[in-house]
Amino acid sequence: MKQVYVDIPKNESLGFLADFVPHGLTKRIPFKIHLDKGITALGKEILFNYPSHSDLGDCMNYMLRLRWARMIYKGKEIPCRPCDKAYYTRGDVVIVNDNLVHYRGEIQIVLKEMKADGQRNLLGHIDENEIFILEHIKAKDVFTFVE
Numbered sequence: 001m002k003q004v005y006v007d008i009p010k011n012e013s014l015g016f017l018a019d020f021v022p023h024g025l026t027k028r029i030p031f032k033i034h035l036d037k038g039i040t041a042l043g044k045e046i047l048f049n050y051p052s053h054s055d056l057g058d059c060m061n062y063m064l065r066l067r068w069a070r071m072i073y074k075g076k077e078i079p080c081r082p083c084d085k086a087y088y089t090r091g092d093v094v095i096v097n098d099n100l101v102h103y104r105g106e107i108q109i110v111l112k113e114m115k116a117d118g119q120r121n122l123l124g125h126i127d128e129n130e131i132f133i134l135e136h137i138k139a140k141d142v143f144t145f146v147e
Helices: 012-019 041-049 068-072 098-103 128-136
Strands: 005-008 024-027 029-035 063-066 092-096 107-110 120-126 142-146
Touching (some): 041 120, 120 128
Antiparallel strands (some): 063 107
16 A cells, blocks of 8 residues: 555656646555566666656557656667567556657557567566556556566
């Protein structure tokens, strides 16, 4: 329960974006994630240090798009890292890499199988016992990741 209700301070360093990012007493869904063996330190930082991931609801048939991280980490390099999988599957958590610069740093949770096309790096996979929660996510629900 400590992961569900948290007091998230307003991040003034975001400028005008600070009002749009969830802050204050926030209810969030903590997803247990099993990390990929090749995850980078920056990938871990974006995944775990950002306390309030959410999706705007415009692509929820295919993926959850966690856009705020890409704005906060804009300018950070995320080199393409080869993936052993030909397709990402439901519950995979990926980050957009340097091959798609405009979206670089955006974390995505795969809802429907998608080709591993070199534009995303695998960060890990949501625990199999929690995959069913993805069916209940609505636009603007807030969540986080825990190891």
